[in-house]
Amino acid sequence: MSKCVLCPNMCRVDRDTAKGLCLSPSQMIINRAALHFYEEPPISGARGSGAIFFGGCTMKCIYCQNYLISRYPQGKTYSPLQLAELFRKLEDEGAHNINLVTPTHYSDKIKQALNLYRPRIPIVYNTSGYERKEIIRSLKDYVDIYLPDFKYSCKALAEELSGRPDYPDCATEAIAEMLAQKSNRYDAEGILQEGAIIRHLVLPQELDNSLGVLELIKQNFGNGVTLSLMSQFTPVPHCNRLPRTLKPIEYKAVVARAQSLGFSDIFTQELTSAKPEYTPSFDVCK
Ligand code: SF4
Incomplete structure (x- = not known):
């Protein structure tokens, strides 16, 4: 950690004394840890996913649905031992899995x-997809399920909306490593025990980007992977660039293209999913 290179930003700062682009100190900041029921059905199941929301993020998405904790990391600080105790608590509460939400900048501490x-339940690595493949390789024996976003096919859009023009290349390499490590395996109740689900949040007015993401996924990983096409985009107050929710015609076009490309294992959402329950309440100082 003396020269942090945990994500593609490669800041090389000592996070005990300075901040990199994730604005996160070396000690973990966790804002919320609770059973969460709004992931894909094989992740949430009936008892919920044990979601642990880390403060801070390695990206800077102007429309971030969790901006209250991603942009300005806030929450309680945790040591690796305290995080281990949290794993045990969520497991005791009946969680189907431990769901590490935005874990990239703390992957070293999570391994500790x-x-x-x-835990006896699967470990889910729920990531923006902006990852270094070398770090993903190092997680092979720690993570059971990868839940990566694939946000952008277009570098210019990745730069405009998230400040990360290298996102398409980084996500492609990282997800290739995830898929090489894990194949989907479910238990008798249909709960995912190991594998990967590639998520794409469809953005309003950016159909070409979404269609490009589907093309990139097919080109690089084939059409046998599991997709989750998300319609839950909700405008955030400070972002005029994306001021509305998705129109049915936009979402249907993306789902139809996925089907025409031969993807058959697809999770879809109702358009009514663009509602507050999908964004948990965080403990923040406003
Ligand atoms: S985890 Fe943070 S400090 Fe480390 S390289 Fe990424 S953005 Fe920089």
Whole structure:
């Protein structure tokens, strides 16, 4: 950690004394840890996913649905031992899995926590997709399920909306490593035990980007992967660039293209999913 290179930003700062682009200190900041029921059905199941929301983020999406904690990391600080205790607590509450939400900038500490206590339930790595493949390789024995976003096919859009023009290349390499590590395996109740689901949040007015993402996924990974096409985009107050929810015609066009490209394992959402429950309430100082 003395020269942090945990994500493609490669800031090389000492996070004990300085901040990199994620604005996150070396000690973990966790804002919320609770059972969460709004992931894909094989992740949430009936009992919920044990979601742990880390403060801070390695990207800077202007429309971030969790901006209250991603832009200005806030929450309680946790040591690896305290995180291990949180794993045990969520497991005792009946969670189907431990769902690490935006974990990239703390992957080193998460590994330390998992070395202290390995839950009997799967570990889910729920990431923006902006990852270094070398770091994903190092997680092979720690993570059971990858839940990566694939946000952009267009570098200019990735730069405009998230400040990361290298996103398409980084996400492609990282997801290739995830898929090489894990194949989908479900238990008798249909809960995912190991594997990967590639998520794409369809953005209003950006149909070409979404169609390009589907093309990139097919080109690089084939059409046998599991997709989750998300319609839950909700405008955030400070972002005039994307001021509305998705129109049915936009979402239907993306789902139809996925089907025409031969993807058959697809999770879809109702357009009514653009509602507050999908964004958890965070503990923030406003
Ligand atoms: S995790 Fe943070 S400090 Fe480290 S390279 Fe990424 S943005 Fe920079």
